[in-house]
Amino acid sequence: xxxxxxxxxxxxxxxxxxxxxxxxxxxxxxxxxxxxxxxxxxxxxxxxxxxxxxxxxxxxxxxxxxxxxxxxxxxxxxxxxxxxxxxxxxxxxxxxxxxxxxxxxxxxxxxxxxxxxxxxxxxxx
Numbered sequence: 338x339x340x341x342x343x344x345x346x347x348x349x350x351x352x353x354x355x356x357x358x359x360x361x362x363x364x365x366x367x368x369x370x371x372x373x374x375x376x377x378x379x380x381x382x383x384x385x386x387x388x389x390x391x392x393x394x395x396x397x398x399x400x401x402x403x404x405x406x407x408x409x410x411x412x413x414x415x416x417x418x419x420x421x422x423x424x425x426x427x428x429x430x431x432x433x434x435x436x437x438x439x440x441x442x443x444x445x446x447x448x449x450x451x452x453x454x455x456x457x458x459x460x461x462x
Contacts, residue, residue, distance in 0.1 A: 339385045340375045340446060345395050347403035351418040354408075368423070369451035370399065372431060376443045386443050391435070398430040420458035424450040428460045 350365040372395050376385040402410060407418035416422055428448040435443060451457040 338375055338377055339379065340373055341385050341388065341391065342371060342373050343388060343392050343395060345370050345372070345392065345399050347399045349402055349405050349407050349418075351407040351413070353417050353419065355417075366452045368402075368420075369457075370395070370427060371447075371449040371451075372427070372445065373447040373449075374435070374443050375446040376441065378442065380441065386435075386440055390439070394434040395427075395431055397434060398427055420450045420452045420456070421460070424448045424458050424460035428462070 346367060346369045348365065348367050350363055352363045353360045355361075372391070374385065374391060379385060402423075407413045407423075410418075412426065413422070425448075427450065428445055431448070432445045435445070447459055447461040449457050449459040
């Protein structure tokens with residue numbers, strides 16, 4: 338089994354509805370996102386997938402979140418944009434994006450979202 342990891346980032350604002358504390362107020366983060374994929378084999382070039390292709394798929398998902406007020410971006414218009422929910426959302430969106438072809442048996446194995454240098458949440462299935 339092979340695993341690849343790419344790291345990307347985005348900036349956005351949000352507030353946590355129903356939270357009792359400072360995070361209920363509008364605030365922002367410079368989110369760091371780690372995307373791990375895995376595959377049982379390599380292509381004819383000896384790669385799981387070209388890092389460039391994987392980064393492009395991730396960027397397509399991340400661009401919809403970058404420099405936005407997340408509380409207005411579905412699904413975060415109805416659920417809190419916590420690191421946990423962001424990790425799940427990004428996992429599923431990138432999974433759908435690479436499922437369309439050209440990625441063989443490559444599957445997203447984990448997404449980790451850092452809201453600060455010392456706090457992160459992961460999602461995997």
